[in-house]
Amino acid sequence: MSSEMLPAFIETSNVDKKQGINEHQEESQKPRLGEGCEPISKRQMKKLIKQKQWEEQRELRKQKRKEKQKRKRKKLERQCQMESNSDGNDRKRVRRDVVHSTLRLIIDCSFDDLMVLKDIKKLHKQIQRCYAENRRALHPVQFYLTSHGGQLKKNMDENDKGWVNWKDIHIKPEHYSELIKKEDLIYLTSDSPNILKELDESKAYVIGGLVDHNHHKGLTYKQASDYGINHAQLPLGNFVKMNSRKVLAVNHVFEIILEYLETRDWQEAFFTILPQRKGAVPTDKTCESASYDPQSVRMEECGSDSDSSEEEDSRNELDSPREEKQDKENHTESIGNSLPH
Secondary structure, three states: OOOOHHHHHHHHHHHHHHHHHHHHHHHHHHHHHHHHOOOOOHHHHHHHHHHHHHHHOHHHHHHHHHHHHHHHHHHHHHHHHHHHHHHHHHHHHHHHHOOOOOOEEEEEOOOHHHOOHHHHHHHHHHHHHHHHHHHOOOOOOEEEEEOOOHHHHHHHHHHOHHHHHOOOEEEOOOOHHHHOOHHHEEEEOOOOOOEOOOOOOOOEEEEEOOOOOOOOOOHHHHHHHHHOOEEEEOOHHHHEEOOOOOOOOHHHHHHHHHHHHHHOOHHHHHHHHOOHHHOOEEOOOOOOOOOOOOOOOOOOOOOOOOOOHHHHHOOOOOOOHHHHHHHHHHOOOOOOOOOOO
């Protein structure tokens, strides 16, 4: 190769090398650039566009939701207004017709140590029912819960904390004999030989808060006698005959008294409140049947459960005609009962 051609060859070689280096750099850089921006398919592109539109329209959707809620609220208000125009006056009239009775009705909870936890829970449910019924009665009584403490209070604290906000009820740790004058007290017990004919609204009637499955027969009568307190039994045998020896729960006795205050008719009160499962049938109320046996038809105003296990399981079911009617009319509170506060 001549010396004249040598510079040109060298220059050409340098250019080729530079091109080779540049091509190599481009090739080495392509994968790195491709790592962050791979080709996007049409489907992915549509998704990205929709996502962007979704983000941009977020505020618009929020505004539409507010308007929809506002329309629903106005519609509900119109419905409520229409209902109040149609029957609101009736409800207000009934509300005005409520007359509080001066009769005091006491549930004596001094038998706490005689019950197991299962029975304490039953008593709690019965008390909840009494409270709810008294709150919606036309003639609510002055409701007292005395000797409140022990297992019962603990169970209420754990399972019904709202009881501390209950209204129109006097919940006291003291015994009823410390709160009410002895001459005003009448203990309701089926062992009493005295038959109650009328309710004296100046008196205080005591219901024994005891669920004992008849293990402590005659206990409430003995307690009343020991304290020198007047006692009586509801006139169940004069109006009702049942298939077998039955007892009533605390709330049934409570509700019978509430019903009597409204109707002033014992037979209507019994048959309105007594559960159908008890098989109660009317009897001649003008005179006592010679075949009537207080031991075969027994009303335990102390609230004991019956000996039947089926009765125990259904003790707190809402199965009387009055209860079913009220459930349909009042379906919202309640305790649950649930229980109003």
